[in-house]
Amino acid sequence: MQRNFIRRVVGTLCFLLLILTVHAQIYTVTGGKGTPILEVNENSGRFQVYIVYGMDNVEIQYTPTSNSYQWYRYKTKAGVAGDIEKIPSVLEGGKTIVRNIEEGYGYYVMEDDNIAKTSGYVWIIDYSKYAFNATNLYVDTEKSNCGKMYLGGDIEMKEMRYYNQSGVPGILKRKFDVTYQTMEQSQDKTAYLPKTVEVTVEDPFNAGIEAPFCDTDVTLKGDLFARHFGVEKTMTTSVYQAIAVEASLLIDTLSYTNATNMVAKGDSLSAPVEFNFKAVANTPVAAIFKWEIFRKEDGTEGEGTKLIDFNGEEVSHTFNQNGTYTVKLSVSDRTSQCTWTPDNPVTINISDSFLDVPNAFSPGTSPGINDEFKVAYRSLTRFKCWIFNRWGVQMYYWTDPSQGWDGKKGGKYVPPGVYFYVIEATGSDGKPIKKKGSINIFRSKSIDDEIIEE
Template sequence: MWFCFFIVNHREFRFAGFYKWWVCCIFAIMKRKYISILALLTTGLVANAALTVDCSLRKALSVTPPAGTGLNDIYIIYGGSETVLTYTSESGENNVKWLVYDERGGGYAEEVSTIDRSGAVSTFRNPRVNCGYIIEDGAKRSYFWLVDYSNYEFAINGVSFPAEQDCGSATLEVDCDCPTITYYSVTGVPKVLSREITVSYNTLEWNDDDAVYNGKETTETVANLSERMVLPAPLCDTQFVIDGDKFLSQWGLAKTFTTDILSASSIDFQTTATQQRRENGNEQGTEEDALGGSAPATITFSAICTDAVEHKEWQISKSQDFSTVDYRFNEETIDYTFDEQGSYYVKFIGSNSDASCTNESEVYTVSIGESLLDCPNAFSPDASPGYNDEWKVSYKSIVEFKCWIFDRYGNKMIEFDDPSKGWDGKYKGKYVKPGVYYYVIEAKGADGKEYKKKGDINILRSTRTDRNETTE
């Protein structure tokens, strides 16, 4: 056992604009065939070693391990007996020390005695595999793990699908030879080396711009294959292509397995509700920020479904919780006219063939307002074009309407049954004379209210001199 205490005293050492005194203390404890973890982690610098790994069977591969492992590299070889490790000392010394450790960690490392040395180059032939190494080059230490892939061969024998698939996921039952590649950190913590096996298959993806589901190939990457793999469910019938692993791929020996076709059971759909708007200047409650308003309100409800949606149903209810359903339609698209006052709730339900996957759309709220019917008592046809030159009622939620207009002698000037229409003050193509006329209206609102209205219409005299008027 030996003890080393070393102090370096730097004068006026400048760092980031400040003068500091620096004291560095290095403490190490060594025993025969034992290096304490304290010495391994605090002594010297961790640097990338000038190390080469040669394997005559296949090119050696290198993987950068996570920082927390303390390792500089992980090397993957094929056949340890055909491998040569060569290290060139950065200091040019020939006293580089090699140590090997197992799953217990670097604290149990033992020195390797079978090292060939030639000047600054040290060579290690036929190294032990699936273990860790430490190279001490003066004050620098490098740590790496050596994996012999021939102990972890990868092969897929078959893939099947269980009879029942969970909604939203696809389950694959895999018959494979794919042992976990385990390595250990400097402190003896087990880690798994990812094989990065890819599983590719087709699915559907919604395109908002085109309002359509497009086919898409998706790829999932897994660290290792297991007997039961669960992947995001495809939305169309598809095969699964398993390819890997990444080490075989780099050697140009990747293995590919294509499954049978899995019939899609997971579902998805998109829904819309579009109201047919009326541009009637005399109709109230036709705002476009909500569904409904003035009756009759005709709304198109549409659903665009993926392949596995077999059962499709639009439901209309006056109950917000759909405790009772007033109307059901087994179609993807319906046109429905709301002609009664009140609130309605509409949703779409879709499911696959055995109802193991069921989904519901958002709930659309349709509000039909109370009825309203007001009648003006004067207008001035042909006086100011575009301004008060037509007699029209102001209305909301009128579902039945009939209007007659007469002169003072009882002659019918016009008759119409659409509240959005009106009278332009003409009779048989010519403007009538100014004076008093009479209207009679029979109507019914969406709220069941019945209207029987009658009153005067005053036609104001025009200031124009070129009027063609009827004569009585």
């Protein structure tokens, strides 16, 4: 136990010593206007890029680990003859310092004349030479598209380029704060609501920003280096007429019976079914709505027969015929430059017809159990049923296949015995269905309800 404890302590001390050694090798840059920015810090400080504003009093400090050391600077690659030069330094308070720094160079210290003992490298960029400036800011309508919005204007934005010790170039990325208005879909997907976007982007001129869903002006602040040094620019465009569109499709069932005596078939629906289809979009930018409903023909390729071609935000349709239907929506902006379509069209399956008639029931005997005469069915677009006694007297008539006969006439149970039904219906294939037959009523003699005598 004691030996393991000592090992952990020694390991922790070694780790802390390593951290201190690494931090001791990091260069410190001061001077210029404000506080310099350490923008790049790679390999635990082995390569750094500092941004200063103006070169007044700029200096680099380093704490050497040897009494023998030399400062160098390079233009594109360290350690290459002809590209490096020695520079003088002063020693103050245990730190070696170089002054009279020039922008656009990399600096480093080599100890004991051994390249392996080079502690690290630091590159200096003077932001005052690269300060961002723009006039006549506007939204570039020729470049902007359905997904991106691009800014334009009279832009001054030089590349802030640097080279690491191996000669590999890099470019510092500027960042801008952009504010504009857009719209977003509500959580219940029933509306599009206003929204303010505040986003930080690297290049709104070339990389663009997300296109808005409403007309808006755009405010640009930046870049963030300029903000740090207190020289930030703020500009606002005139109002941009948005072209990006987005929508969702809402489906409401206006008329559909899901009765207990309906016999389901997979994921198919029983005709007739009336749907209302509604497009919820970022109006008024979204201004053109087109609906198409197709019926797939058996054994054929393509979309099938077009049933509806409708312009408007919503449309209703009743599906009476069995088959597979595709509902398509497209939404375009006021200028028809941008069009939105859902990732997948709506597919509706309407089942074929089915009708089965029971031959007996027992009204008033066991409530809830076989106490009503009902057909088992699906996809009947028309239905009529008559009940007659043996003398041809009509006992009951109804037109809704989800309903049935409770074995009563005039509010009183009819006597037990044999009765006859006649059914006329139309299936989802448009073909007529006719059925005739007998139905037996079973009743217990203990039931005291008054019975009609024929």
